[in-house]
Amino acid sequence: MRKGELTHQAILERAVQLASRVGLQGLSIGGLAEELQLSKSGLFAHFRSKSSLQVEILEAATAMFTERVIRPALTRPRGEPRVRALFETWLTWAKELVPEGGCIFVAAATELDDVPGPARDRLVQTERDWLDCLAQAARIAVAEGHFRKDLDVEAFAHDEKALLLGFHHAARLLKEPRAEAWARRAFEALLRAARPVAS
Amino acid sequence: MRKGELTHQAILERAVQLASRVGLQGLSIGGLAEELQLSKSGLFAHFRSKSSLQVEILEAATAMFTERVIRPALTRPRGEPRVRALFETWLTWAKELVPEGGCIFVAAATELDDVPGPARDRLVQTERDWLDCLAQAARIAVAEGHFRKDLDVEAFAHDEKALLLGFHHAARLLKEPRAEAWARRAFEALLRAARPVAS
DNA sequence: GACAGTTCTAAACGCTCGTGCTTTTTTCCG
């Protein structure tokens, strides 16, 4: 009973890494089993199908994201500091993943965007929750007076996401060294535009 | 001699569409052949291998992009109008592709980002050329006095790209109706920040 | 209208895939 859960978790950990590199579809059960020195059928028994493995991979990745990006930032004071912290932890997350296959959510987003099914549904849910989280942080910053009263917080969250997609693209595909600096500069511009006009 | 070229071209046209949906790796020669009502080996004979098919797909897509995005914009007057036109034709291109599998370059970018080989090389080349094109248009706008003298034109080009990635993501995965409006608004903000400060 | 050359088809190859079954090994509890 206990050993099962343990390997189950170990499989998922590796699977998230591997899927970041080769994609959720590109990931093969045989290949994953070999990396873990496990038999293909032994691994398969943990998940009743490949598609449910994919869903579990996304759920495991979501848990990691919450732990490493959202939770640390929520300890920061409400308002702009927290908005900053969210962007900062997020950028760190992405930056660390760049050398090892990239962020799995970016990979899954383009891979699943027209592959209907539970995996896609799960991914959309995660993305929506994350955008809501960003928007909510911005909303608090508005309430605190750090941001303009008429700021479109959802557009703001979307812009943050675009920035990170741009960073990911430049850093991973083009291996652009200035990618991080550009992302940070663009974020500062976003903040500047969000703050109340100096009277 | 003539018939061969014809089907070759027809294959590529379909292949670009199909690859946008399922990816360059996900595309299968058998599946493509079936869509075109051609035998698998008959199709295969046109390309000596799958990887060279992938390269030809990217080249065909690049030609379409040049024709439909770059060329029309280059007829506009130098400076900000041309910068605007490039963004506008680009957004139109992306918008039209959203319902039919999305932009193949976006799909290929995340798919090939750590798959070394000729396909990846070709894609990087296309992306670099395109960023150079955007940067050059911005450089001209600087020369014309439309943009600030100290504008970092490469960062500007990168920001435009991030905007479009954001649009693509929001429109395709999240089916967000406001995606286009958000992209346009963010672009206007980009322009505003690029223009010289009113003295 | 026949002939050369191009273009397409049919069949088969070795391989890998996801997924079942059966059996062996390991784990855990009284």
Next chain:
DNA sequence: CGGAAAAAAGCACGAGCGTTTAGAACTGTC
């Protein structure tokens, strides 16, 4: 420690993959 339950392995399956080869069906030319 023994025996039930859980976990892993082994093996086989049908299908699909990229690719090769041999031959049939076209194409354009004189």
